[in-house]
Amino acid sequence: MRPTLLIVDDHPGFRSLARKLLEAGGFEVVGEAANGHAAVATARQLQPNMVLLDIQLPDIDGFEVTARLADGEAGPVVVLTSTRDRADYGERVERSGARGFIPKAELSGAALRAFLGSDQMR
């Protein structure tokens, strides 16, 4: 079965390109959200395997969304993403509780699936 994915980003252009790319790369994109609050609500409702989460959002940032998603039991795997590099955020990515970080320019189905590895084994 294809892993389910929620894409969170405030740029519609990015969301539609990412959806095309990741569906071609083996994901089933079950939803999209344009801001942090919508992301938390949609994730609780749809229960995706994974959330691809932009760090810079218009309301609460990706780190805060990650923390809220981790509150519930058996939350989704969260992968943070940004136009900026991981180094621009320092330790905040490590401490956020997200599974990993992927720069937007390096996004691909294969790269994203790598973060799912251990969950799929279970």
Next chain:
Amino acid sequence: MNPRLRLALTLAAVVAGLANVALPLRAGDDRPDSLVYLLITIIGVGWSFVGAGLVAWSRRPENRTGALMVAVGLAQLLNGLLFNGVILVREPFAFALWFLLATLPEGVLGHLIAVFPDGRATTRLQRVFIIANYAATVPLALVQLLLVEPGRLGCNECPNDILGLGGRDRYGDVVLAVSDLSLAVLTALLLWIVVTRWRHAAEPRRRSLAPVALVGIVLLIVYMTGQTLKAVLPDPPLALEVGFNLAILIALVLWPLAFLAGLARTRLDRSAVGDLAVQLGEALPPGRLEQVLARALHDPTLQLAYWLPDRDAFVDAAGRPVELPAAGGDRAVTILRHDGDPVAAMLHDATLDDDPALVRAVAATARMTIQNERLQAEVRAQLEEVRASRARIVEFGDAERRRVERNLHDGAQQRLVSISLALGIARSQVGATSEQEIAVALDDAAAELRLALAELRELARGIHPVILSEAGLGPALVSLAERSPIPVTVTAVPSERLPSRVEETAYYVASEALANAAKHAHATAVSISARRLEGELLVEVGDDGVGGADADGSGLRGLADRVAALDGQLRVHSPDGKGTRITAELPCGS
């Protein structure tokens, strides 16, 4: 004061005084006790007020205190004269006239106390008191005369029942009760005015006020106690009444002398000018001059402000701007001038204005030191301004870097990410779909790439326009005008190259003014000119927008700082609704 007037008043006082003694002697009254009473009334109260009043009038012609004191003294003398004359005539209506005018000296005295030492009413309370106080003299006496049985007024010979209301004293109780009450209220009000005045007085005022206020307060307390006892005791013993009258008369005699003592105290202060000269002989640390002057003038609130012609403003010793107080308040200003131009301003308690000669003497003594301090204050003010503009320039640079980072992130970087994703999609389609679809994805990527390049170019030009360094200010301004969203006319550009700092600043002024015209002023047309005048470049940008630009807003402030860094000057003329004209004068060497 006019010497003839002074002579006339002096003669009037002397004649009235002597006549006061002559009349009873002529009438055959040579009882020693009534003569002693007359002498105290005449020489003590009358002459003392007139004499001290004339001295005060001559010294402070602009202060009405002296005139009021003369009025008190003359009223007292004429009142006594009238009484002695009336006794000779023994006509009921003459007694009525005397009764009507008898309280006038007290009325003028109340007026004098209420406005001392200014000589005029400055508060609403004072004005209310003065009017009520005069209403309690002749008008009140008239009511008493018409409605009260004369015996109860202490004027047995006055005509009885003038209005023909019937011999019975129908209104006496009410009128006398109201009279006593209003007198008590007026006295309490006066006491309140004096005490408040003392409490709010600065030191120079207290120094001259102290002896006068002391006797005045004693006088009021004695008077009030007497009135209260009279009201409380149904039948006061004669000795008590005589005692109180005598105490009041003695205090009244001392009162003008106390005023003279107060005057003498301000005259003593003139020795302070000598001490000041000695102190100024030693080198003063910066800012100390203010304290030294404050001590010389006995005004701890004294403040010095120095005139900066460049800024058209007064500043303190540390170079901070100082607001001059408005006229008519507690604070007064003495402007010190040199060849007609202001050098400094002394802000001091308004009472010092009573003795402008002393203030001028102190200022003249300190002139050299004040000049030095003014120069120091000027330097400090410039330093302060440079510090502030340096901080603003650093802050502005930081803000610019943040803006560039944000533009890169929101613009070119987003586009490059999209290209990367589009290429990824195309890659994933190889072998899976038709070549047609792959070509579409690649075309999308190429279009994004062109947009990204355009944005990067625009950004780079914002950081530094290459045309400016390679072709010069003229072509750069023309190019700026061509790219502007609103129509721009470039009317003049310099034909030759100028130092790069001048060209860059001129370009920056033009592009900021243009951005403001488009963004804030909603202008529909802009004209730019850059002309070479003697030793400087004059840049002018005018628009037809809404005007009202804030020269202290961050954008124009930043412009002014940049222009000031070249020792140039930026002017903003932006009346509401009349467009904006920004002019920069940039020195460019020879």
